[in-house]
Amino acid sequence: MSDNTFGRLIRLTTFGESHGEALGGVVDGFPSGVAIDMDFIRFRMARRRPGSTSLGTKRSESDDVEILSGVYNGMTTGAPIGFIIRNTSQHSSDYDDIADKFRPGHADYTYQMKYGIRDPRGGGRSSGRETSCRVFGGALCELLLRKEGISVGAGVVAVGKAKASGYEWNPPFPPPLYAPSCIEYGAMEDEIRRAQSESDSVGGIVECRVTGMVAGLGEPAAGKLDADLAGAIMSIGAVKGIEFGSGFEAASRRGSENNDQMRMEEGRPVFLSNNAGGILGGISNGNDIIMRIAVKPTPSIAIEQKTVNAAMENTEIIVRGRHDPCIAIRAVPVVEAMTALVLADHLCIARAYAG
Amino acid sequence: MSDNTFGRLIRLTTFGESHGEALGGVVDGFPSGVAIDMDFIRFRMARRRPGSTSLGTKRSESDDVEILSGVYNGMTTGAPIGFIIRNTSQHSSDYDDIADKFRPGHADYTYQMKYGIRDPRGGGRSSGRETSCRVFGGALCELLLRKEGISVGAGVVAVGKAKASGYEWNPPFPPPLYAPSCIEYGAMEDEIRRAQSESDSVGGIVECRVTGMVAGLGEPAAGKLDADLAGAIMSIGAVKGIEFGSGFEAASRRGSENNDQMRMEEGRPVFLSNNAGGILGGISNGNDIIMRIAVKPTPSIAIEQKTVNAAMENTEIIVRGRHDPCIAIRAVPVVEAMTALVLADHLCIARAYAG
Amino acid sequence: MSDNTFGRLIRLTTFGESHGEALGGVVDGFPSGVAIDMDFIRFRMARRRPGSTSLGTKRSESDDVEILSGVYNGMTTGAPIGFIIRNTSQHSSDYDDIADKFRPGHADYTYQMKYGIRDPRGGGRSSGRETSCRVFGGALCELLLRKEGISVGAGVVAVGKAKASGYEWNPPFPPPLYAPSCIEYGAMEDEIRRAQSESDSVGGIVECRVTGMVAGLGEPAAGKLDADLAGAIMSIGAVKGIEFGSGFEAASRRGSENNDQMRMEEGRPVFLSNNAGGILGGISNGNDIIMRIAVKPTPSIAIEQKTVNAAMENTEIIVRGRHDPCIAIRAVPVVEAMTALVLADHLCIARAYAG
């Protein structure tokens, strides 16, 4: 496995399997002098934790993070921030009867093809539990962004056929859905409950917005801000698509509809619309960054499916256990985290060239 | 500008502005012993070139690439491959009357905010002409992929409201549309001609497929194959979204619909569907990789728009000149190139860990 | 602090301060299928540990390493190997009376200038204790190199005015000196004891050899093998110089003396001398790699020295505590580790381009 590091100046490296001793990582390149607000970090991590919402898995993990370095008297020192999250709730026996079968929609088959060796307990590095490390790193980066007045928020805006409309944006959104208040809220809940009652799962769409943005983050060719965000967010398990601003809708539009025209207002230039989603030519334009992310339905379902086992024989599989019926909800804090990591990284890069 | 390099082991670094002396770059980390098929390279580059299709700009550029190093007797030596593409057709005067105005939908404003200095002739590093270097690098990588039986092809599958359906996949697709043969071909052409006749432009969707894939490329956490593809393709100008396999459609599905079940066929495991788009948990599963990419309408239109100038005054702009009415067509060879770059890079990474 | 990662494909990232909770790190990009010989790893780490030799500090640290991930049933899985080393023996009070004084020869002053914030207990990231993480990573890499028949060994060949001569090379060398058997062994010990009895310290030279080398590791321009080794070894505290083969002696020689001529022997080409130290034009030639490393005397001495304090006032300092009289001895296992890291990394890089 050649790569477990995100970022360029601010870099998060993660390690750990869901059923090993511990997960953890290193946040390197993080500026000194940032106050560590542990309440905020715990809040962010609690939102990701299994069992945090009534519409999610009943599996409960503690996710207590232990910071081992890089912080002195509550402030970052500039030194690398090492951290670990011990594994405590390990129901490895849940996996016994499916240990040698490739779960449809999971990385089991590709992992086996790639490495030839596979820890069957919970997916190894492909486990969603790895994202706990990203949420920790992202929360640190949010603390840095807040000093600049930049806020990151995400929420569920569609579940199955139910799509939120006419919502206001005031994150963080509360459980159970982590969705903005809207007429369709109940319909989205229903989609999940119905899927769950049928031993099935359902997909969803997460929207993420960054407010208080500064103009000028990102590069025009290789380090485009939207390219880096897309890469970071596509690295979250179950994400199958991402769009910015008018996104796929732009493909059916005319230029005269889609361009964001400009006017001076109160002495500063403003855009009259935000079809660009806050990024033009790879560089932030100061508008809110707006992304929508497609999350597939949880692949683990208790419905019988055709599959193949490690001995390369036909078989059937029913994936029992405590799985989320709609993994999109659980993706919300991870999307926020990856977004914060990319933005903080670009903020540092921009500083290197300022003045 | 801190980053003009794509890739990790095989790396393409590009330089050059559309109205400077030349563009060019370096392909580094490229294996030795690959035969340089200049006809193929020229074919790929010709498809990107302005003036290559009757539905595109009438602007003509020569795009002759000069290879300066790394090739000896028609074979790569393993040394870095330096190349340049001289600029010849420079109608800088086209830009005179709009030099100090920020063109809506362009990087002009963000570029100015970021660098404080801006070469007004053609967009500097944000110019689409920079992609000629990517197409050259991508063509080299395709030569490498072909040795492994891997092929990359892309085509336009939607223009404005017209969407292709029921098409077969046999790229490379011919001009003028670079689209697969389908009932809606004429309707797609009409969308472009109508937009053009109204001094407007129109968006489109590009589909890209990789056939002959091997299983096992990509990493489970930070270097996911789909994450790297998304990052590389989002770095193409005018791209506003990307999805893999069932993509955004997956968000409205049940897990039982979206999972790709498996069966043994003729002694080897096969997937009974390809909703994953060929990538599971960040690692290729051997199926075709399938991506769809949303391309916004060309921002340069000859319709009057509101904007602001460098002196921060309200003004209007009409962007005349020889612009593509549907930039999605022109994105086709660039999507192929970026895809090839990512796959060749991952092929080399995988080799480092094989055996 | 922007960088705590060594290597390119195989990468060691370290974190931790000497007086914090724990040190640790991540070995990423490490191949799967390598058997973890914990006895060997503990042996390597024991040699670095304070208190391991009668000529070293009496300070004792346990240096028990806990592997948290990446190993399953005693074999590496290819996943990142996270590890921590808890801090147990923390005599922070030793530092109380010198907390605000810049110790001559230490990083105290530069650290303060750079970060503005400084954990006065033991040097923060500049502490020698950070090297325990490198020795762990290096030991893993040695396990990989051994599979290829490559061995790394280092030893002390000079202390103060006493220089070893006529020695045979059969590492690992035993305590107290970690030096090859030679006539001058006693004189070297005497240099240390005399310095110690006078509350002073003394410098030394470490030699490192790599045997069983393959030809072809390293690159001709930017990734020269000797350049990467020099960078890695110069990153060890107290190292002030490095030379390869005839090294500084080559500067006074003629070309006819210094060139290594060649002859066929038993069907294969051999060099008739090894003035190159095993590396020609940045690429290994199959001969033993031979390096000599200059290590300055331990800066912590109990002799009164002039210095300045954090309030920028003149003062005097006597650095008491349990310090090594000759830090060169302690550098031996770290030199071995950094050498192994670079070689294993280049081995993986070479594999990416083989065949």
Place this chain on the structure above:
Amino acid sequence: MSDNTFGRLIRLTTFGESHGEALGGVVDGFPSGVAIDMDFIRFRMARRRPGSTSLGTKRSESDDVEILSGVYNGMTTGAPIGFIIRNTSQHSSDYDDIADKFRPGHADYTYQMKYGIRDPRGGGRSSGRETSCRVFGGALCELLLRKEGISVGAGVVAVGKAKASGYEWNPPFPPPLYAPSCIEYGAMEDEIRRAQSESDSVGGIVECRVTGMVAGLGEPAAGKLDADLAGAIMSIGAVKGIEFGSGFEAASRRGSENNDQMRMEEGRPVFLSNNAGGILGGISNGNDIIMRIAVKPTPSIAIEQKTVNAAMENTEIIVRGRHDPCIAIRAVPVVEAMTALVLADHLCIARAYAG
């Protein structure tokens, strides 16, 4: 070949073989707003050029650099700076009679072992001509450093047995020796002339100093300033050793001799000596950086030597042609360039974390 890039934020990528079409490269990550002093750049490049000193090769190359991008109206724009240097003086026939023999002391053998393919004309990527690209990149970086008051200078301080003493430091030093004025100047010249008259070559030592340094550049662990300098300078062909400050001499000293004590002078802290060579714990302390670099004698000599040919047969070789009798002279501008590259890179990194 996997790596032809130097640096982390400011990155120089080079390409080209000595007997191909052209050499060139890209300087990426370079700040905008730096005035391009072409006279200075040409001066630096002229010093490296063969034929530039009466004690060097009579071979003459033009080394005219063509800047292709990244500069507008004489100022850097922040965009990548592409450049090429055409090859004009190619006496490929000089190499005809030695094309299949491995020249002792050259990279011929290792290059063949590594790549299996070798352009026999002039050494491929191992050619000293590649350093012309480094001198160009280094000169750009010097322009950046000068804005901060930092100057880089190097000179020859030993040739063969003749060692300069008691010299003042006022670079740039003039031809023919690029050495500081000293009593031993004539003796150093004599060493070269004598070697040359005997068809032999001779080694030398280059000293490099950086004046006007700021404190705080470099990192305490992986990105130590001296480690990066050592890596960069060891990547210059023929360099076999490097030392900082008291260097190898420190190995024979006591701590009480070698530590640099401190005192307040005129309100600011000063070091009473500079045995550290300006770098403490990997971080610059504001003193002059002082390095000494061992350069081996030119391996190309017209004396008969034993070697092996590509058919793996014993043979003899006489390397005729126009070679430098003392390559140390020619290393002077390259040492300056690599030093400037590393310092400018660290300056940008430090800016990312300032404030």
